[in-house]
Amino acid sequence: MERDGSVGVALPMLPLVAVCWAVAAATGEKVLPPPSNLNYSFIQICTLNWTWNPPENISSSCDLEYSSDILIDEVSQHKNEWRKSLFRVTDTVLNKEMRFKVRSECKNGNATDRSRWVETSVAPKGIPGTAAVGLSCVWHNLEYMLCKWHPGENASSDTNYTLFYWFDGLERHKECKNYSVSQGRFECAFSLTFPQTANRYPPISILVRDDSEKIMPICAIENPTTLVKPATPRIVKLSYVNSGIHLQWSESGTIPANCLSYEVRYHNGDLTPAQTIQVKFNSTSIPSVDPNSKYTFQVRAQPKVECYSSKFYSEWSEEKSIGENPDSAFNFLLIITIPLIVMVSTIILLVYLKRLKILILPPIPDPREILKRMFGEQNEDPQSCAKEDCVNGYDRLIKEEEIHSLILIETPESSNPEKEHR
Ligand SMILES: *[C@@H]1O[C@H](CO)[C@@H](O)[C@H](O)[C@H]1NC(C)=O
Ligand SMILES: *[C@@H]1O[C@H](CO)[C@@H](O)[C@H](O)[C@H]1NC(C)=O
Ligand SMILES: *[C@@H]1O[C@H](CO)[C@@H](O)[C@H](O)[C@H]1NC(C)=O
Ligand SMILES: *[C@@H]1O[C@H](CO)[C@@H](O)[C@H](O)[C@H]1NC(C)=O
Ligand SMILES: *[C@@H]1O[C@H](CO)[C@@H](O)[C@H](O)[C@H]1NC(C)=O
Ligand SMILES: *[C@@H]1O[C@H](CO)[C@@H](O)[C@H](O)[C@H]1NC(C)=O
Ligand SMILES: *[C@@H]1O[C@H](CO)[C@@H](O)[C@H](O)[C@H]1NC(C)=O
Ligand SMILES: *[C@@H]1O[C@H](CO)[C@@H](O)[C@H](O)[C@H]1NC(C)=O
Numbered sequence: 001m002e003r004d005g006s007v008g009v010a011l012p013m014l015p016l017v018a019v020c021w022a023v024a025a026a027t028g029e030k031v032l033p034p035p036s037n038l039n040y041s042f043i044q045i046c047t048l049n050w051t052w053n054p055p056e057n058i059s060s061s062c063d064l065e066y067s068s069d070i071l072i073d074e075v076s077q078h079k080n081e082w083r084k085s086l087f088r089v090t091d092t093v094l095n096k097e098m099r100f101k102v103r104s105e106c107k108n109g110n111a112t113d114r115s116r117w118v119e120t121s122v123a124p125k126g127i128p129g130t131a132a133v134g135l136s137c138v139w140h141n142l143e144y145m146l147c148k149w150h151p152g153e154n155a156s157s158d159t160n161y162t163l164f165y166w167f168d169g170l171e172r173h174k175e176c177k178n179y180s181v182s183q184g185r186f187e188c189a190f191s192l193t194f195p196q197t198a199n200r201y202p203p204i205s206i207l208v209r210d211d212s213e214k215i216m217p218i219c220a221i222e223n224p225t226t227l228v229k230p231a232t233p234r235i236v237k238l239s240y241v242n243s244g245i246h247l248q249w250s251e252s253g254t255i256p257a258n259c260l261s262y263e264v265r266y267h268n269g270d271l272t273p274a275q276t277i278q279v280k281f282n283s284t285s286i287p288s289v290d291p292n293s294k295y296t297f298q299v300r301a302q303p304k305v306e307c308y309s310s311k312f313y314s315e316w317s318e319e320k321s322i323g324e325n326p327d328s329a330f331n332f333l334l335i336i337t338i339p340l341i342v343m344v345s346t347i348i349l350l351v352y353l354k355r356l357k358i359l360i361l362p363p364i365p366d367p368r369e370i371l372k373r374m375f376g377e378q379n380e381d382p383q384s385c386a387k388e389d390c391v392n393g394y395d396r397l398i399k400e401e402e403i404h405s406l407i408l409i410e411t412p413e414s415s416n417p418e419k420e421h422r
Contacts, residue, residue, distance in 0.1 A: 032104050033057065034115035035066060035086075040100065040122065043089065044166050045173045046205035046219035048098075048122070051087045055104045055115060062106040062113070071099040094207070095131040095218040098122045126216030129154030132161055132186070132208040138312060139224050141231040142254045145192045147176070149208060150185055152216070159215055161208050163188045167224075168202040192224070193254075199307075201225055229312035230255055230301035233262065233282075235320040238297065241285060245322055248283035249299045257282070259307035265316070266297045289323075296321040 033055035043049045050068070058064055068088050070077045073096045081088065082105065092098055101119035105112055124131075130152040137147040151159055166173035176188040194201055201224045209217035230252050237248040247264070251257055264284055267274040277284065289295060301314040 032062075032106050032113045032115040034118045035102050035104055036118075038100070038102060038118050038120050040120065044205060045164050045207040046092055046094070046166070046221055047089060048092050048100075049087055049089050050100050050102070050120075052102055052118070054086065058104075058106065059108075061108055063108075065105045065107070066102050067105050067114075068100065068102040071101070072096050074099070091205075091219070091221045092122065093219050094122075095124050095216050097124060124216055125213065127154055127214050128216065130159070130214060131155075131216035131218040135206065135208060135218060135220050137206060137220075137222060137227055138229045139192060139227040139310075140229050141252055142228065143191065143193060143231075144189050145204070145224075145227070146187065146189045147206060147208075148185055148187050155210075155215060159210055159212075161186055161210055161215070163190075164207040164209070165190060165192075165204060166207075167204040173205070173207070196254075223309070225308040226310050227312070228255070228303045228308040228310040230260055230303060230314040232315040233299045233301050233317045235297060235299060235317055237283075238320050238322045240289075240291070240322070243289065243291070244285050244287040245289050245295055246283065246285045247297055247299075247320075249317065251282050252301060255301075255303070256307070259304050260301045261304055263300050263302060263313070264297060265299075266295055268293050268295055270294075291323070294321055294323045 035052035035055055037053045038050065039052070040048045040050045052066070054064065065082045065084055066086070066088075067080060067082050069080045070090060072093060079090075088100075088102075090100070099119055099121040101117040103117045104115040106114075132149040133152055135147065135149040137145050139145050145165070147163055149161070151157075151161065163176040163179075164173045165176060174190070176190040178189045180187045192204070203221050204224050206220045206222065207217060209215060231254075233249040233251075235247055235249045237246070239246050249262070252260060262279040262282070262284075263276055264279055265274050265276045266286065268290065286295070296319050298316045298319055300316045303310045303312070
């Protein structure tokens with residue numbers, strides 16, 4: 001079966017190879033030499049500079065350009081470029097194989113002459129499955145970036161991942177220092193601010209790695225405007241105005257006011273479903289409300305698409321309420337009276353149960369009392385009188401209680417027929 005499969009794959013390759021040969025033969029005489037000395041170097045944590053030298057012996061009539069392309073894990077990134085310069089700067093991912101290919105293209109009048117491709121690649125370092133997974137970052141209120149990730153499934157549990165970041169404007173990459181680990185998830189926060197006047201933010205490179213060679217590094221390059229999450233608003237004012245309710249909330253402070261819109265969520269009473277309204281500014285009014293009803297509000301902020309291409313809402317603000325539920329006095333009464341009623345009825349029940357117990361199970365009398373009564377009767381019995389001195393027994397019964405215990409010990413022995421036989 002396996003052989004059949006491999007033959008099946010190999011056969012369709014043949015025509016392709018043949019076509020390549022044919023093309024090479026047809027253009028054989030004027031094949032353009034490719035660029036030479038293709039190489040790369042890291043110029044930043046997640047940025048590569050691919051460099052090459054020009055082909056030799058190029059005719060002066062040639063308008064030379066370089067065409068280059070990028071493949072990640074053999075998949076074209078559709079980032080073909082034609083340039084005259086002898087280098088190309090690209091991002092890198094580090095946890096996948098990145099292949100770079102370049103060729104010379106020569107425009108002689110209206111004909112274009114191309115060289116073969118030359119290529120080189122950067123292979124991932126470290127053990128597969130050890131790179132951080134699910135790396136995601138959120139830029140909180142244009143103030144700090146919070147990144148989270150999980151350890152790779154093949155990484156040892158004591159792996160100490162480190163996060164580095166860089167953006168155009170930083171001389172050197174920096175290390176994020178504020179780490180925390182919760183439920184197996186790593187978190188790191190670093191301050192990220194730009195002058196208030198900036199309306200364009202550079203892409204930010206994030207590298208998560210470990211000092212150990214075994215752990216595969218991973219790079220991510222993010223447009224920070226896609227990561228903006230506004231601060232949670234705080235409702236600062238809630239009042240009745242005319243027949244409506246006016247509410248106002250705090251602004252972000254760092255995000256320009258015209259770059260945020262808001263969502264106000266409110267409900268009337270405790271049972272009605274919440275309504276949501278869209279608001280452009282930091283205050284709004286709900287007209288004609290029921291004055292005898294309690295209204296509860298929450299606000300959250302959303303970045304405007306005109307400013308940031310982020311889809312992160314802020315968290316909902318804390319709830320703030322105005323008015324009282326009409327039945328709240330009744331509720332209060334219930335809160336006080338229900339435990340009271342329960343308490344009183346429990347007491348009544350206990351008392352009643354005690355009485356019931358007396359009726360069903362009369363109080364267990366003192367065993368001594370029973371015995372006392374039994375023997376009192378036995379002694380009057382003429383049959384027992386036959387075994388024991390009847391007069392004596394009767395006399396003792398009349399005597400003090402202390403003596404009765406003596407009888408208790410004496411009588412069973414004397415009335416035991418087995419002992420008498422032995
Ligand atoms: C690539 O450049 C590095 C230095 O950046 C050098 O050590 C290496 O030999 C170069 N490789 C080739 C094939 O030129
Ligand atoms: C890339 O390398 C080339 C050749 O060393 C250099 O001229 C160019 O400035 C480098 N590009 C960047 C962005 O550093
Ligand atoms: C370039 O041309 C020179 C002289 O014309 C020749 O000696 C040399 O071999 C050529 N180099 C290449 C790479 O064809
Ligand atoms: C190239 O362009 C010239 C005119 O600029 C034209 O006469 C000629 O036919 C073109 N050649 C090809 C192969 O298109
Ligand atoms: C983890 O390691 C095993 C064995 O080396 C390998 O088969 C597996 O693919 C790795 N996991 C990942 C996510 O690469
Ligand atoms: C991670 O750091 C801790 C504390 O510094 C250390 O004990 C541990 O050995 C480190 N893990 C690795 C894989 O180096
Ligand atoms: C560390 O990050 C947390 C948020 O994850 C933040 O509240 C705290 O202020 C930060 N501490 C320092 C020293 O930056
Ligand atoms: C609401 O916005 C107005 C106008 O932008 C501003 O004057 C006011 O201070 C803001 N209020 C709060 C609570 O931020």
